[in-house]
Amino acid sequence: MLRKLFFPLLTLSLLLWTVGCSDNPSTPEISTETPNLNDDFGGYTATDDEPGFGDPELLASENDEEDVTDELLGTREVDSIIADIDAGMFHFRAIWGRLCYDSTVKALTDWTGSLTISRGAEIVRKVIRFERGQDYIKPRTDRRLIEWVSFTSVHNDGIGVDIFIPGVLPVIDTTYVVGDQNDTTIVIDTLFPEPVTVTFETGPYSRTFSLNELAALDTTVILEDGNAVAFYAVPYHRTWCVRGFLAGHWGFDSTGQGVFRGMWMSHRGYLDGWLKGNFGVNDQGQRVFFGKWIDRSGKFEGFLRGTYRPIGMNNGNGRFDNLRKGGGAFEGNIFNAEQTEIGVLKGRYFSAPHFRISYFQGRWKLYCPEEFKPDSMNFDDGF
Numbered sequence: 001m002l003r004k005l006f007f008p009l010l011t012l013s014l015l016l017w018t019v020g021c022s023d024n025p026s027t028p029e030i031s032t033e034t035p036n037l038n039d040d041f042g043g044y045t046a047t048d049d050e051p052g053f054g055d056p057e058l059l060a061s062e063n064d065e066e067d068v069t070d071e072l073l074g075t076r077e078v079d080s081i082i083a084d085i086d087a088g089m090f091h092f093r094a095i096w097g098r099l100c101y102d103s104t105v106k107a108l109t110d111w112t113g114s115l116t117i118s119r120g121a122e123i124v125r126k127v128i129r130f131e132r133g134q135d136y137i138k139p140r141t142d143r144r145l146i147e148w149v150s151f152t153s154v155h156n157d158g159i160g161v162d163i164f165i166p167g168v169l170p171v172i173d174t175t176y177v178v179g180d181q182n183d184t185t186i187v188i189d190t191l192f193p194e195p196v197t198v199t200f201e202t203g204p205y206s207r208t209f210s211l212n213e214l215a216a217l218d219t220t221v222i223l224e225d226g227n228a229v230a231f232y233a234v235p236y237h238r239t240w241c242v243r244g245f246l247a248g249h250w251g252f253d254s255t256g257q258g259v260f261r262g263m264w265m266s267h268r269g270y271l272d273g274w275l276k277g278n279f280g281v282n283d284q285g286q287r288v289f290f291g292k293w294i295d296r297s298g299k300f301e302g303f304l305r306g307t308y309r310p311i312g313m314n315n316g317n318g319r320f321d322n323l324r325k326g327g328g329a330f331e332g333n334i335f336n337a338e339q340t341e342i343g344v345l346k347g348r349y350f351s352a353p354h355f356r357i358s359y360f361q362g363r364w365k366l367y368c369p370e371e372f373k374p375d376s377m378n379f380d381d382g383f
Contacts, residue, residue, distance in 0.1 A: 035278040042290020046337035070123045088165040095230040097156030111150040113202030126160030160269035236267045243365040250349040250360035306332015
């Protein structure tokens with residue numbers, strides 16, 4: 001509790017929730033880039049950098065997300081579902097509490113709750129900003145149920161979960177034999193299982209998602225008391241190309257320059273590298289962002305380029321009237337060192353002027369070799 005209430009704001013300014021190739025030298029060449037919103041790639045260069053761009057607070061943000069070894073791993077029932085090559089797979093992230101750190105909040109909010117899948121298995125991979133002695137995952141007794149205890153005040157908590165959904169065949173309900181010995185017709189009546197649903201349930205907010213929603217999940221819900229819940233998911237298949245998440249800080253520096261920086265994560269929420277960039281309005285009046293992506297060691301991986309726009313955010317009552325709270329969306333493309341388009345990224349940001357910190361979270365995907373600049377973001381692949 002004390003850490004959440006009194007941890008210095010400066011240190012928390014980047015503790016947020018949360019594959020191109022280049023032939024760079026083994027010893028990183030630290031770039032001296034000057035952001036330029038009117039340049040094709042924002043003034044960024046295909047050079048290596050220090051891990052985390054040399055920012056100790058950005059490096060420390062990795063510690064916000066703790067790996068979990070789920071006790072159901074290794075059980076025959078769960079392992080058989082995971083090993084099923086036809087099973088659908090998703091990684092699901094939920095963040096709850098104050099998306100922007102707010103030191104004025106004194107009251108605790110009880111987010112004790114559960115995540116339930118109607119068919120399949122869930123495996124906890126991450127807990128996000130869980131405070132030892134206060135927040136924890138309850139013992140697992142059911143592969144379809146994850147339960148936790150969580151309280152937030154000035155910041156947020158969250159989880160990262162793998163979801164596995166085995167394919168099923170229709171069940172033979174009744175067999176009818178019609179006709180005589182010389183003319184027999186067999187009629188088979190079959191039953192199909194109910195559609196799979198995933199239910200997030202807490203005291204402040206609950207919601208049920210269908211599989212179609214889960215395949216394209218990108219939702220932030222602002223509650224009346226200033227708390228929020230952010231949901232993200234990516235579908236994944238063993239034969240698909242790489243994809244994952246990104247999360248971090250989206251706001252303004254001391255000069256008023258729009259900046260973002262954060263973690264580049266795999267499809268299971270594990271840290272793969274870092275990103276940084278700038279956003280603002282260019283000379284043509286367009287809201288644009290530019291940036292670069294490096295791996296964990298600092299090696300250049302890709303340029304980032306796209307646009308952003310303010311939008312209303314769902315307040316949980318079916319209304320999208322929160323423009324005053326600084327919410328918006330971004331989407332763009334990923335380019336390799338030769339400035340060839342290799343992927344896409346998209347997400348949401350929340351940036352309010354009276355907060356020193358804010359957040360963004362999103363998803364990224366690299367094109368498969370046979371893909372060639374699809375017309376859409378193409379995240380709604382299903383499985």
